[in-house]
Amino acid sequence: MSRRALIQYLELLKQSGVRQLYLTPKNIEAAPDKLQTLNNLKTAYGDCNKCPLAKGRINLVYGEGNPNAKAMLIGEAPGEQENDTGRPFVGAAGQLLDKMLAAINIRREDVYIANIVKCRPEGNRNPSQEERLACLPYLVEQINIIQPQIFLILGLVAAQTLFGDSNTLTWHRENRSEFMGRPTWVTYHPAALLRNPNWKRPAWEDLQAFQQAYEKL
Secondary structure, three states, rough: HHHHHHHHHHHHHHHEEEOOOOOOOOOOOOOOOOOHHHHHHHHHHHOOOHHHHHHOOOOOOOEEEEOOOOOOEEEEEOOOOHHHHHHOOOOOOHHHHHHHHHHHHHHHHHOOEEEEOOOOOOHHOOOHHHHHHHHHHHHHHHHHHOOOOOEEEOOOHHHHHHHOOOOOOHHHHHHEEEEEEEEEEEOOOOOHHHHHHHHHHHHHHHHHHHHHHHHHO
């Protein structure tokens, strides 16, 4: 990890309240395999009350996918169907995401998918800064367990949260950088593409660039 990436990583940890790296809850034993460890943590965090989003939670949407994934996809927050099922990206936006991945010859089960926050904001609003920072330690912990080689960030909220800035989505798309020392691509959230189909062409360009890097891993 480069010095710049290390500084970025430590600053993210500081903002999110992390004081130790990969701190497993006291009542959780690290499992011999990644999948079991992730499942144990999902169960441990199921009654989290660190932020106001817990009030509307039906199910914690921890994340799912290949625990040994080369690529990790990070979105914003669960929606209504995700809250009902406890799975990320299963609604209309999730169905579009599956098609986007298929278009670049990537299966959903080959990647790991998570969100910035693990509980649904009421009315599908953007999660507040307080809510994002409360959940970030969980996401950082997932990344440390899975150890993906590249990231695909879905949407402006996720990009601004992870990079700690207020730059536009266009800026993030056109200025590819690294997160936690790994090459990172940013593109439109599938829900945004459903609202504005005119963005599908630039999103396709983003996906093609991501595909090229993924196939070289």
